[in-house]
Amino acid sequence: MKLLITVLIIIVSLNINAQRKAPNFKLENLDGKFVELKNFTGKGPLLISFWATWCKPCVEELEEYKKLYSxxxxxxxxxxxxxTDDEKTVAKVKPFVKSKDYNFTILLDTNSEVARKYYVQNVPYTFLLDEKGNIVYSHLGYKKGDELQVKKKVETLLTSASDKTSD
Amino acid sequence: MHIKFFFFLLLNCFTSLLYAQDNFFPQLPDGLGLSNQLEYSYDYELKREIFENWFNLDYRYNIFSAGIRFDIFQPNDPNPAISRGKVIYADIAFKYIEAEIGDVEEGMKVTAGNFYSLFGRGLILKSYENRNIRIDNNLLGVKIEGYYAGLKLIALTGMAENFYAERKDILHAVDLEYKIVNDLKISGSFASNDPEEDVARTMIGSIRIQPSIWNFDFYGEYGLKRNNDVKKEKFKNAANNIGEAYYSAANFYYGALSLVGEYKYYDNFIFGSYDGTIIYNNPPAIRKEYTYALLNRHPSPLNQNNEKGFQVEANYSFASETFLTVSYGETKTLGSDSYYQKVLGVNQPVRLQLKESFIQLNHTWNENIKTIAAFGYSEERDANTKNITPILENYFYIDEINTIKLIIEHQHTTDKTTTEKYYTDVATLEYLRSPLLSISVVSEMQTKEPDPGKTIRRFWNFIQFGYTLGEHTNLILLIGTRQAGNICIGGVCRYEPEFSGIEIKMFTRF
Structure with a gap:
């Protein structure tokens, strides 16, 4: 019976298809100022990456995103x-970011409130949003080469945005 | 049966990929989100199946959102601390409705139903879910959050589920944070439980301060706990407080260098339900979070009733290719003058609970090879062991999307009670192909020498496949044997028993 339920859940999961609007959120940045997602959307492609200081693949991935951002x-x-560093490791976030010289926006989700909204149970987890705030791509984990897919998707979004502008 | 199942599963994966553009299910309506996490395992040795499933469904429309989480366990985790004595469980374990108005500077959010909340760094309240260690102390009630002119207020009242799956104890809590200037915040928290039984309530409160000056940040929090019954019975009304805690963290960063120092003092500061089966607070454990299997093998769980200690960590980037991390920490029990010992009526000396040092050097040799060398030393009192752990991890980037990873971990353990020594070795060989596939082979060997010349060796081996399907589903399949061990996150640990069999994990989200 358990096996049957497992099989059914897997089949449904594999065959369903959907795209959803990114839920809005409000979080503090490293300077203690509140930042809201809706102030970032509508300007171009937006990449949201959930990470933690203790997570090695996250750090590898952020190094690649740093290049992509430049x-x-x-x-x-x-x-x-x-x-998503919780109260045990959040003290390490700002020093870590400063030593790595990340120049994009870093936000703190200490009790995983936003992670839950995005169904993030493990990190790293990447979401790519189009100009309208729709999630057009998501990816769990990081393997070298994953950034190439993200780069391709970002380029596609930028091209379609510039096509609309020229029209 | 299992062969048929795998054949069926493989066939479905294959057809799903082939016809990915023509899925027969419709697209989800706007505003609807769903996720499903499934874990299934079959232990050949114990002939035991475990099925666990968490299904989330959320809907958002303008300022409103609502959702449920439907949990199914059959049977639940064999650990009674997790299963809460239930063999079969299928119910809506989490449901909420939420309304949010205003903007980033001035606004309000009201949640009714189940919710989580964190005040400061958890000294007073931490209500959270961590599925990896099967912890969920969500509150059922009402929570209000408000933001206005630099003020942030959280006020809540709710009940958490106890060991017997009953919500009896009522928790009331409030947290007020005020940003005086950009670089200075002060805050205060207060919480009180309202037991159903005719006993005194426990009250707990703290103040905290967070200044930032130049490249220096500070966080300090001081808390006190009161309970009139304990005050009368244990202190004969001679003291107002029955518990005390403080936690501070200081950061400094300059160029490629960053330093973090943390200090804790937790004296009789567990804040829980009257029956003792719910813990509402969870302050920083100040223990290093490790990503390697063997470094988590001898953990030291947090005891917020009886510990003090510190941890310092330094990070330095020599260049973009080399990164160094060094950390050292100590945790000790409290002395005889502590509230904890007075409440228990004991007189114990201060003892070392945990001492850990760790050094890790990451170096990228060229665009094809990266090495991480790490060394850990720890002494912990619960199992009374001393552990020396060298680790070597190598990444071989074959091309832009193919990677081979090799991790060798060795641990030399001395049991300080029996003076027995044993060695554990773990070798992990992993092939990663972006963006879809990963295959890992993990082999563990434990060597014991109970008598001179007599060697006992035990082996555990498993293979794990990871596959990403259609950007929204991750599938992990494990086959083999796995050594028992602890999964520890921030001083909270869950013991995973030894396992021989197959395990499937699947996570889907939209």
């Missing part, structure tokens, strides 16, 4: 990296 920030591309 390449495309002039075109309207933006990144929000949401740290």
């Amino acid at each position: 390449d495309y920030k002039g075109n309207g591309f933006n990144i929000i990296a949401i740290s």
Whole structure:
């Protein structure tokens, strides 16, 4: 019976298809100021990355996103990296970010309120939003090369945005 | 039966990929979100199946949102601390409705139903879910959050589920935070439980301060606990307080260097329900979070009634290719003058609970090879062991999307009670192919030498496949044997028993 339920859940999960609007959220940045998602959308593609200081793949991934941000920030591309470090490790976030010189927005989700809204149970977890705030791509985990897919998607979003502008 | 199941599963994965553009289910309506997490395992040795499933459904429309989480366990985790004595469970374990008005500077959010909340760093209140360690102390009630002119207020009242799956104890709590200037925040928290039984309520409160000056940040929190019954019975009304705690953290960063120092003092500061089966607060454990299996093998769980200690950590980036982390921490029990010992009526000396030091160096040799070398030393009192753990991790980037990873961990353990020594070795070989596939082979060997010349070796081996399907589903399949061990997150641990069999984990979200 348990096996049957397992099989049924897997089949339904594999065959359903959906795209949803990114839930709005309000979080503190490293300077203690509140930042809201809706102030970031509507300007271009937005990448939201859930990460933590103790997570090695997250750190690898953020290094790649740092490069991506340098390449495309002039075109309207933006990144929000949401740290899911809880009260045990949140003290390490700001020093870590400063030593790594990340120049995109870092937000603190200490009790995983926003992570829950995005169904993030594990990190790293990446979401790519189009200009309208729709989630057009999401990815759990990081393997070298995953950033190439993200780069391709960002380029596609930027091209379609510039096509609309020229029309 | 299992062969048929895998064949069926493989066939479905294959067809789903082939016809990914023509899925027969409709797209979800706007505003609707759902996720499903499934864990299934079959232990060949114990002939035991465990099925666990968490299904979330949320709907958002303008300022309103609502959702449920439907949990199914059959049977639940064999650990009674997690199963709460239930063999079969299927119910809506979490439901809420929420309304949010205003903007980033001035606004309000009201939640009715189940919710989580954190005040400061958890000294007074931490209501949270962590599925990895099967903790969920959500509150059922009402929570109001308000933001106005630099003020942030959280006020809540709710009940958490106790060991017997009953919500009896009522918790009332409030947290007020005020940003005086951009670089200075002061806050205060207060919480009180209202037991159903005719006993005194426990009250707990704290004040905290968070200044930032130049490249220096500070966080300090001081808390007190009161209970009139304990005050009368244990202190003969001679003291107003029955518990005390403080926690502070200081950060400094300059260029590529960053330093973090933390200090804790938790004296009789567990804040829980009257029956003792719910804990509402969870302050920083000040223990290093490790990503390697063997470094978590001898954990030291947090005891917020009886510990003090510190941890310092330094990070330095020599260049973009080399990164160094060094940390050292100590945790000790409290002395005989502590509230904890007075309440228990004992007179124990201060003892070392945990001492841990860790150093890790990451170096990227070239675009194809990266090495991480780490070394850990720890002494902990619960199992009374001393552990020396060297680790070597190598990444071989074959091309832009293919990686081979090799991790070698060795741990030399001395049991300080029996003076027995034993060694544990773990080798992990992983192949990663972006963006879809990962295959890991993990082999563990434990070597014991109970008598001179006599060697006993035990082995555990498993293979794990990870596959991403259609950007929204992650599937993990594990086959083999796995050594028992602890999963510890921030001083809260869950013991995973030894396992021989198959395990499937699937996570889907939309």
